[in-house]
Amino acid sequence: RKEVEQDPGPFNVPEGATVAFNCTYSNSASQSFFWYRQDCRKEPKLLMSVYSSGNEDGRFTAQLNRASQYISLLIRDSKLSDSATYLCVARRGGFKTIFGAGTRLFVKA
């Protein structure tokens, strides 16, 4: 079993839709969590950190449930430019950063 698991998708949604991605992590020692975005054939870039209290950045909301070892990302009012792969990341402490395989999103006009 992978330490960080994501639904690979793809998710195909129309512009303006709300889409939610889920991610589970198996190591309870994981301390910090992130969502990265990766465009096709490009490098990953940080989208947002995920805090226990939940956090929002414009159309993006991230939630963490430590009891269930579950992280989510909600995208509201999807734009064509949101089409990308979204990577869930768990950091155990020190330099042990574990990336999920990613969830692909296609937003269509």
Next chain:
Amino acid sequence: NAGVTQTPKFQVLKTGQSMTLQCAQDMNHNSMYWYRQDPGMGLRLIYYSASEGTTDKGEVPNGYNVSRLNKREFSLRLESAAPSQTSVYFCASSESQNNEQFFGPGTRLTVL
């Protein structure tokens, strides 16, 4: 600022050949990393350097060596390339272990 740069962008090797992937960052970051990305696997940490002068193994170090040449540069060497090392290699850097990692554009390596 160029951020994190990597050379080459593409490389094709034959089994048994050696090569070095170069990485440099101009953000004065202390920590640097090498990852590989394979379909369905996500990014996996090969080696990292917490600070200048130190290097440590990550999740998949076998078949690789690294050198932290100075604070800016962190190279990855394949001594005897194997087809299983066909992958996209990303270098990253961060101010410290707790900070955001910034990635380079990647090197696409094919080993025949």
